Amino acid sequence: MTIRVVLADDQTLVRAGFRVLLERTADLEVVSEAADGAEAVRCSVATLPDVVLMDIRMPVMDGLEATRRITADPRLSGVRVVVLTTFELDEYVFAALRAGASGFLLKDVEPDDLREAVRVVARGDAMLSPSVTRRLVTEFAAQPARSAPAPQRLRLLTDREREVMALVGHGLSNDEIAARLYLSPATAKTHVSRSMVKLGMRDRAQLVVLAYETGLVQPGVPPGA
Numbered sequence: 525m526t527i528r529v530v531l532a533d534d535q536t537l538v539r540a541g542f543r544v545l546l547e548r549t550a551d552l553e554v555v556s557e558a559a560d561g562a563e564a565v566r567c568s569v570a571t572l573p574d575v576v577l578m579d580i581r582m583p584v585m586d587g588l589e590a591t592r593r594i595t596a597d598p599r600l601s602g603v604r605v606v607v608l609t610t611f612e613l614d615e616y617v618f619a620a621l622r623a624g625a626s627g628f629l630l631k632d633v634e635p636d637d638l639r640e641a642v643r644v645v646a647r648g649d650a651m652l653s654p655s656v657t658r659r660l661v662t663e664f665a666a667q668p669a670r671s672a673p674a675p676q677r678l679r680l681l682t683d684r685e686r687e688v689m690a691l692v693g694h695g696l697s698n699d700e701i702a703a704r705l706y707l708s709p710a711t712a713k714t715h716v717s718r719s720m721v722k723l724g725m726r727d728r729a730q731l732v733v734l735a736y737e738t739g740l741v742q743p744g745v746p747p748g749a
Contacts, residue, residue, distance in 0.1 A: 527646045528555045530571060532564035532587065533579040533608065538631065542577060545635045552642060559583075561590030568594050568603055574646040576605045577629070580620065588620055595624025595726060604645045604727070618733075626727050649728060678738055680722045686740065688715040692728060693735030 529546055531539045531554055539557050546552045555571045558564035561578075562585040568576055576594060580587040591605045607620040607628040620628065626645045629638065678686055684705075691701045702712040716728065725731045735741040 526551055526553050527575065527642060528553055528571065528573040529642060530554075530556045530558065530564065530567050530573040530576045532558040532561065532567075532576060532582070532590065534559050534582045535579075538579075542638070545638055546642065548635070549639055552639060561585030561587055564590045565593050565597075568600055569597070572600070573603060575642050576603060577608055577642075578605050578620075578625070579608045588623055591620055591625050592623040604648070606641065606645055621729050622733050624726055624730065626729050677723065677734075678740060681719055685715050685719045685722070688712060689719050689731060689735055690740050692716060692719075693732050693741035695732075 529552060531542050533539050533542075536559075539559075543554045543557070546554055555573055556567040558567045560582045564576060564578060564582075564587070565585070567573075578587040578591055582590075587607060591607070594600050594603055594605055604626040605620075605624065607625045608631055609628055610631050626649075627641070629641055633641070678689075681689065687705065688701055691704060696704065698712045698716065699709050701707070701716075702709045705712070707715075716731070719725070720727065720731055723731070723734060725734065
């Protein structure tokens with residue numbers, strides 16, 4: 525199956541470089557390009573891609589607002605957004621994930637890593653390794669106080685699902701969760717999927733954000749503590 529990609533970046537050379545890297549394999553196809561956020565939204569509606577690679581700092585409409593509009597549009601429920609950033613600690617990364625992005629990539633990503641990342645997100649997974657999660661935790665802890673979703677929302681989950689969600693919040697993969705809880709990887713994946721459905725989450729990235737916002741996971745506190 526060919527994975528369809530939209531590239532959104534205001535720099536023509538950046539888009540051209542990503543196009544070349546992506547289209548060197550038969551399973552990836554760039555179906556459209558956008559030079560600003562508003563155009564990225566229009567291209568997504570017109571082409572219904574699997575993945576949008578979205579720059580943050582763009583004219584007309586920034587990538588954050590474009591991400592929010594894409595993930596809120598019922599017509600684009602199957603579209604996943606990956607934020608492109610120049611710096612690991614881009615101040616907008618956390619906000620982009622809260623807006624519905626499925627992860628982020630540094631613009632100097634290795635070609636093979638870029639292609640694999642697109643495949644991972646297209647499968648419905650999120651790009652949240654433990655190192656990425658630690659950066660998100662740091663960013664979250666630095667945010668000013670805000671009204672958080674009520675912890676009561678988690679009552680929709682079983683005890684096991686809350687336990688699994690907490691481990692997702694710490695950046696563990698399904699295999700790592702399975703090993704820690706003595707489950708099969710398939711069972712761990714099922715718990716993650718059910719948690720997302722019950723809580724109305726698009727993907728693993730939003731599950732991580734919600735885990736911190738509800739206090740299920742706290743910055744600096746290791747899993748199981």
